[in-house]
Amino acid sequence: MSGFVGLKVFAPATVANVAVGYDILGFAINGPGDEIKIYPGKEPGLKIRAIHGAENKLPKDINKNTAGVSAQALLEHLGKTEEPIELEIYKKMPFASGMGSSAASAVAGAFAVNEYFGCPLSKRELLPFVMKGEEAADGAYHADNVAPSLLGGIVLIRNNEEHDVIKLPSPYGIYAVVVHPNISILTAESRSVLSDTISLNQMIEQTGNIAAFVASLYRSDFELLQRSLNDVIIEPQRAKLIPHFYDLKEIALKEKALGFSISGAGPSLFALCQNSLVAENVAASLVKHLKQNKIESQAYISLINGEGAVKL
Numbered sequence: 001m002s003g004f005v006g007l008k009v010f011a012p013a014t015v016a017n018v019a020v021g022y023d024i025l026g027f028a029i030n031g032p033g034d035e036i037k038i039y040p041g042k043e044p045g046l047k048i049r050a051i052h053g054a055e056n057k058l059p060k061d062i063n064k065n066t067a068g069v070s071a072q073a074l075l076e077h078l079g080k081t082e083e084p085i086e087l088e089i090y091k092k093m094p095f096a097s098g099m100g101s102s103a104a105s106a107v108a109g110a111f112a113v114n115e116y117f118g119c120p121l122s123k124r125e126l127l128p129f130v131m132k133g134e135e136a137a138d139g140a141y142h143a144d145n146v147a148p149s150l151l152g153g154i155v156l157i158r159n160n161e162e163h164d165v166i167k168l169p170s171p172y173g174i175y176a177v178v179v180h181p182n183i184s185i186l187t188a189e190s191r192s193v194l195s196d197t198i199s200l201n202q203m204i205e206q207t208g209n210i211a212a213f214v215a216s217l218y219r220s221d222f223e224l225l226q227r228s229l230n231d232v233i234i235e236p237q238r239a240k241l242i243p244h245f246y247d248l249k250e251i252a253l254k255e256k257a258l259g260f261s262i263s264g265a266g267p268s269l270f271a272l273c274q275n276s277l278v279a280e281n282v283a284a285s286l287v288k289h290l291k292q293n294k295i296e297s298q299a300y301i302s303l304i305n306g307e308g309a310v311k312l
């Protein structure tokens with residue numbers, strides 16, 4: 001690769017669970033995400049040269065950093081572990097935020113390696129490698145952040161172990177609001193509060209809601225989408241981790257959000273909105289309420305990102 005100076009990729013932030021699909025549903029947003037530069041290194045093997053925007057809180061060890069793990073997994077698959085390669089990671093999103101920060105790194109790591117070697121694998125074929133990276137963050141094997149960050153759009157996962165994912169249609173004009181209150185919740189902690197049993201009635205209600213949510217996307221039926229975005233299992237257990245959760249939900253729905261819940265494992269919150277004006281009102285009201293309660297926050301307003309990971 002003499003003369004080759006490297007390249008740069010981007011993987012977007014994501015909203016996992018989308019209220020009704022714990023570990024099996026997620027979508028990508030525009031704006032926040034991770035950039036990774038990949039260069040020829042000086043010594044054999046993969047190395048993380050630097051991580052920017054993470055206040056020294058993320059590991060540079062390639063066996064611990066999700067970008068390093070996914071990149072290394074792909075290099076092993078390609079038989080290229082002796083190639084001298086360096087990664088430089090630019091976190092352009094908050095971490096431990098519920099916006100898929102570890103997933104964006106995992107996606108960008110393997111995606112960068114694939115691009116570096118001229119795309120021997122398709123995006124979909126990268127899924128097992130990026131999932132391995134994500135697993136390094138919380139010890140669980142789920143694609144609800146990595147699949148939309150990689151593929152873009154709203155993604156349903158039929159089976160995480162089999163990497164069986166389905167990209168769903170995004171209704172025209174639908175906007176997402178993601179508000180990140182400046183508090184941290186680790187995914188592992190947020191998973192640990194969940195009971196591993198549910199009642200038959202909860203199962204019936206939740207499966208009805210997720211099935212109807214999927215139908216609403218195919219039909220661009222916003223009223224059905226609004227009725228469906230109701231999590232009767234996870235949200236009631238996690239709401240206590242997020243200050244003022246139920247007040248914030250009431251505010252979002254009053255501002256005419258179609259639905260509101262926790263983004264991934266929290267503390268970020270998301271709303272889906274029928275247009276940009278509703279989205280702006282929802283975002284402003286949520287940020288204002290948090291501020292009144294002495295919690296600073298950042299709001300992101302975005303169409304669904306249909307593209308996922310890209311080479312810049």
Ligand code: HSE
Nearest residue numbers: 016022023187264265
């Ligand atoms: N589905 C995951 C969770 C997403 O809610 O724990 C966060 O990684």
